[in-house]
Amino acid sequence: xxxxxxxxxxxxxxxxxxxxxxxxxxxxxxxxxxxxxxxxxxxxxxxxxxxxxxxxxxxxxxxxxxxxxxxxxxxxxxxxxxxxxxxxxxxxxxxxxxxxxxxxxxxxxxxxxxxxxxxxxxxxxxxxxxxxxxxxxxxxxxxxxxxxxxxxxxxxxxxxxxxxxxxxxxxxxxxxxxxxxxxxxxxxxxxxxxxxxxxxxxxxxxxxxxxxxxxxxxxxxxxxxxxxxxxxxxxxxxxxxxxxxxxxxxxxxxxxxxxxxxxxxxxxxxxxxxxxxxxxxxxxxxxxxxxxxxxxxxxxxxxxxxxxxxxxxxxxxxxxxxxxxxxxxxxxxxxxxxxxxxxxxxxxxxxxxxxxxxxxxxxxxxxx
Numbered sequence: 001x002x003x004x005x006x007x008x009x010x011x012x013x014x015x016x017x018x019x020x021x022x023x024x025x026x027x028x029x030x031x032x033x034x035x036x037x038x039x040x041x042x043x044x045x046x047x048x049x050x051x052x053x054x055x056x057x058x059x060x061x062x063x064x065x066x067x068x069x070x071x072x073x074x075x076x077x078x079x080x081x082x083x084x085x086x087x088x089x090x091x092x093x094x095x096x097x098x099x100x101x102x103x104x105x106x107x108x109x110x111x112x113x114x115x116x117x118x119x120x121x122x123x124x125x126x127x128x129x130x131x132x133x134x135x136x137x138x139x140x141x142x143x144x145x146x147x148x149x150x151x152x153x154x155x156x157x158x159x160x161x162x163x164x165x166x167x168x169x170x171x172x173x174x175x176x177x178x179x180x181x182x183x184x185x186x187x188x189x190x191x192x193x194x195x196x197x198x199x200x201x202x203x204x205x206x207x208x209x210x211x212x213x214x215x216x217x218x219x220x221x222x223x224x225x226x227x228x229x230x231x232x233x234x235x236x237x238x239x240x241x242x243x244x245x246x247x248x249x250x251x252x253x254x255x256x257x258x259x260x261x262x263x264x265x266x267x268x269x270x271x272x273x274x275x276x277x278x279x280x281x282x283x284x285x286x287x288x289x290x291x292x293x294x295x296x297x298x299x300x301x302x303x304x305x306x307x308x309x310x311x312x313x314x315x316x317x318x319x320x321x322x323x324x325x326x327x328x329x330x331x332x333x334x335x336x337x338x339x340x341x342x343x344x345x346x347x348x349x350x351x352x353x354x355x356x357x358x359x360x361x362x363x364x365x366x367x368x
Contacts, residue, residue, distance in 0.1 A: 001018070001035065001036055001037075001038075002033065002034070002035050002036075002054065003016040003018065003023070003025070003033070003034060003036055004016060004031075004032070004033050005025060005028045005029060005030055005031060005032045005033075005034065006030070007030055008029075008030055008087055008090075008091070009024055010091060010095070010328075010329070010357070011075065011357050012075045012076050012079075012087060012357040013025060013026055013028070014026075014027075014028030014029060014030065014032065014034075016028075018046065021044070021045060021046060022044070022045040022046075023036075023038070023045065023046045023047070023048055024045065024046070024047050024048070025047075025048045025049070025050060026047065026048070026049045026050070027049060027050045027078070028050050029056075029057040029059060029060055029078075029079060030057065031055075031057050032053065032054075032055055032056055032057050032060075033053075033054040033055035034050045034051075034052065034053055034054060034055075035050070035051040035052040035054060036048040036049065036050055036051060037049055037051050057083075059079055059080045059082075059083035060078055060079065060080075061078055061079065061080050062078070063077040063078045064077070064115070064147055065077055065146075065147045067132075067141055067143055067146075070134065070141045071132050071134065071135075071141045071143070072134055072135030073132055073135075073146070073148065073356070074147075074148065074355040074356060075355070075356050075357045076355050076356060076357060077355050081111075081114045081354065084351075084354070084355070085109050085111065085351060087357075088109065088349060088351065088357070088359040089109055089349060091328065091357070091359075092328050092347070092349060092359065092361060093106065095328055095329070095332055096332060096347075099332050099335075099336060101332065101335060101336075101339075101344060103343070103344075104343075104344045104345060104346055104347060105345065105346040105347075106346070106347060106348075107346050107347065107348035108348065108349070109348075109349035109350070109351060109359070110209060110212045110213070110216075110348070110349070110350045110351060111351055112206055112208055112209040112350075112351045112352065112354050113208055113354070114354040114355060115147045115148060115354070115355070116147065116148070116149065116150055116151055117148065117150075117205075117206045117207075117208060117209070117354060118146075118148045118149040118150060118153075118205045118206065119149075119150055119169060119170050119171075119172065119188070119203075119205055119206070119207055120149075120167070120168065120169040120170075120203070120205050121146060121149045121153055121167070121168050121169075122165065122166070122167045122168075123143075123157070123160070123165065123166050123167075123168070124140060124165050125140075125162055125163060125164050125165050125166075126140045127162070127163060128162060129142035129162055130142065130143070130157065130160060130162050130166065131143045132146075143157070144157065144158060145157060147355075148354075148355060150170050152170050152175065152177065153168050153170060156168070156177075156179070160179075166179065166180045167179075167180060167199065168180075169186060169197065169199075169203075170186070171186045171187060171188040171189075172188050172189055172207045173187065173188060173189055173194075176188070178197075178199060180199075181199065184198060184199060185197060185198050185199075185262075187269075188203065188207070190207065190210055190211050190214055190238060190242060191211055191214065191215070191242070193238075193241055193242050193270050194266075194269055194270065195236055195237070195238055195241070195262070195266045195269070196236070196262050196265050196266055196269065197236060197262060198236075198258045198259070198261065198262050199258075200256070200258045200259075201235065201236050201256065201258050201259040201262050202235045202236070202256075202259060203235070203236065203238070204238075204352065205352075205353075206352045206353065209350050209351060209352045209360070210352070212350060213324070213350045213352070213360060213362060214238070214239065214242045216348060216350075216362060217239060217242070217243065217297065217322060217324075217362070218242060218243050218246065220322065220364060221243050221246060221247065221295065221297075221322075222246045224295070224320055226243075226246075226247050226294060226295035226320065227247055227248045227249075227294055227295070228247070228248055228249055228292055228293045228294055228295065229243065229247050229249070229250045229251070229293065229294075229295045229296070229297060230250075230251055230253075230286075230289070230293040230295070230296045230297070230316075230318070231250055231251065231252040231253070231296075231297050232252075232253055232282050232286075232296060232297070232298040232299070232300070232305075232309070232313075233253070233254060233282060233298060233299050233300045233301065234252030234253060234254045234259075234263065234277065234299075235254055235256075235259050235263070235299075236259050236262035236263050236266055237252050237262070237263030237264075237266045237267060237272075237275065237277060238266075239297055239299065240252045240272075240275050240277075240297075241266055241267065241270050241272045241275055243297075244270070244272040244274055244275050245272075247274070247295075248274065249274045249275070249276075250272075250274065250275040250276070251275075251276055251277075251278065251293075252275065252276070252277045252278070253277070253278050253280065253282050253285045253286070254277065254278075254279060254282075255279065255280060255281055255282065256279075257279055260277050260278075260279040263277045264277060281306075282306060282309045283306050283308035283309035283311075283312055286309060286312035286313065286315075286316065287308075287312050289312075289316055290316065291315075291316045291317055291318070292316075293316060293318050294318050294319045294320070295318055295319065295320050295321075295322075296313060296318045296320075296321045296322070297321075297322045297324070298313070298321065298322070298323050298324065299324040299325075300325070300330075302326060302327040302330065303327075303330060304325070304327065304330030304331065304333060304334050305330075305334050307337075310334060310337055310338065313338075314338060314341045314342075317341070317367060318367065319366075319367050320364065320365065320366060320367070321342060321363075321364075321365040322362065322363070322364055322365075323335075323361075323362070323363045323365060324360065324361070324362050324363075325360070325361045325362075325363070326352065326353075326358060326359075326360050326361075328359070328361055331361055331363070335363070335365075338365070340368070341367065341368055342365040342366065342367060342368060343365065343366050343368055344363055344364070344365055344366075345363075345364045345365065345366045346363070346364045347361060347362065347363045347364075348361075348362050349361055349362075350362065
């Protein structure tokens with residue numbers, strides 16, 4: 001069956017219609033004419049794969065990764081980098097428009113280095129090989145290297161034992177490396193600030209783009225004259241410590257004990273005496289706070305802000321909120337829940353995950 005691809009979906013798949021039914025085509029790009037094979041039939045849609053390309057997009061490139069077809073980690077590995085940025089921009093802006101969020105300033109997208117940007121990798125084992133799981137499965141794809149990770153990680157992959165899963169994380173200073181449990185912590189820098197990271201603590205995987213994002217947050221906080229800042233889902237304290245020298249005080253809240261242990265250590269490491277941290281559920285702690293905070297910075301997990309936490313954020317009613325999100329769908333859900341109290345002033349995108357469909361969104365919200 002031959003079809004023309006009309007547009008992209010949320011995951012970067014091609015979309016067409018067959019007998020008035022939506023069909024998602026894996027590996028197809030907007031404007032292409034392709035021969036397809038249906039691989040999954042659902043009530044309201046179908047999923048297909050490309051058998052043959054008849055007319056290729058001008059944005060199509062040859063995938064650099066030998067595991068591209070089998071691994072599934074690089075969703076956009078056959079698309080030019082500039083085209084991938086445009087896809088991400090359109091995906092976010094169109095999703096906002098669909099939800100009647102239109103009156104805001106779009107500030108563009110910050111680029112990243114397309115390859116070798118990840119400072120962390122988790123490899124799975126089948127007892128004989130290390131590799132990645134195929135998308136939505138536990139079928140192992142053995143690998144010798146990954147084009148998305150720091151070259152220092154690739155250098156040691158062939159030397160690793162293959163009997164069990166292993167996580168590797170590298171610092172951006174010297175050759176500091178954490179491999180599984182062989183070392184408990186490493187220290188890495190964002191700008192002039194340094195952070196201890198434990199094996200179970202969250203730390204952004206793309207150091208280059210993280211600095212751009214944190215610089216933007218810093219400049220926004222400085223421009224708006226924030227004084228008392230609440231840093232929710234604060235992890236190891238990265239953002240609160242990054243901005244501590246331009247505000248009066250910061251309170252960070254995080255539920256992961258190991259991360260809060262790092263946060264307390266990082267406070268001392270950076271002489272950030274006006275920053276404090278609490279370990280526990282975000283909604284439980286906000287409930288105890290009054291409206292003494294004029295600014296909230298929130299960077300939740302992919303599932304977005306807990307409903308109770310969001311209600312408490314509205315109750316204490318800060319003047320401004322910076323919402324950082326790696327999931328545009330849960331971001332928009334939360335923006336809609338908050339729209340009676342807050343209006344989105346602006347959004348800026350950061351390409352934290354090149355060659356994938358993911359993008360980091362930073363929204364500034366103004367109290368109505």
